[in-house]
Amino acid sequence: MPQAENIEExxxxxxxxxREAFRLLYVHTSAKLFGVCLRLLKDKARAEDALQEVYVKIWSNASKYAPSGYSPISWLVAxxxxxxxxxxxxxxxxxVDIDDVPDxxxxxxxxxxxxERRSTRRAIEVCLDELDNAAAEAVRGAYLDGDSYRELAExxxxxxxxMRTRLRRSLMKLRDCLER
Structure with missing residues (x-):
């Protein structure tokens, strides 16, 4: 890329x-400006179209560029x-067609x-609290945590x-409690 002074000229x-100066400006700056377009649009074809439009704007507005001590490439990138x-x-x-939108x-x-589920859960918790600790722990392990009878027994x-008898009796007590 040529020096900033050359681009300003x-x-x-x-x-x-x-037109020759415009052609040289394009030759020296198009890669950078294409990169800007591509990075923002994320599509090569759209970036190429945008780049053409950018250079039309540059041709039309080149007289609006005023050297300000900043790099002229900054103006082109802007x-x-x-x-x-x-x-x-x-x-x-x-x-999108309304028929193509999933329910x-x-x-x-x-x-x-x-x-209803919250109410049932609260009732079960109250009834579990009425069981002794070992029975309540076994019911929670078997039916809430998915532990096997063997794991609970160990x-x-x-x-x-x-353990099987304890769980069966505990479930009967829970059923009676929930029916009250």
Whole structure:
């Protein structure tokens, strides 16, 4: 890429309608400006189209460039960036046919079901509290945590048949409690 002074000179000659200066400006700056367009648009074809439009703007507005001590490439990048931002803002989201939209129904429980489940859970917790600790722990392990009878029997250090009996009796007590 040529020095900033050379780009400034090419811009000022372009402002006067010098096509050769514009061609050289394009040769020396198009790769950088294409990179700006591509980075923002993320699509090569759209970036190429945008780059053409950017250079049309540069040709039309080259007289508006005023040397300010900053790199002239900054002005060119700003023209490209602003143009691409205008493209992105103007882009309308694609319309989707209503028949192509999947149902958005919530498959989860409705508020009444949630309330009923909470009420049932509270009732079960109250009834579990009425059981002795070993029985309540066994019921929670087997039916809430998914522990096997064997795991529960080993944890509570009782024979397997004793654990089965304990769980059966505990469930009967829970049923009676919940029916009250």
């Amino acid at each position: 090419l811009l000022s000659r372009t402002a006067l309608g010098d 023209v490209a960036r602003n143009h691409v931002i205008d493209i992105l803002r103007a882009a309308k989201p694609e319309a 958005a129904a919530d498959d989860g429980p409705n508020p009444e079901q949630v309330s 944890r509570q250090e009782v024979p397997l048949n004793t």
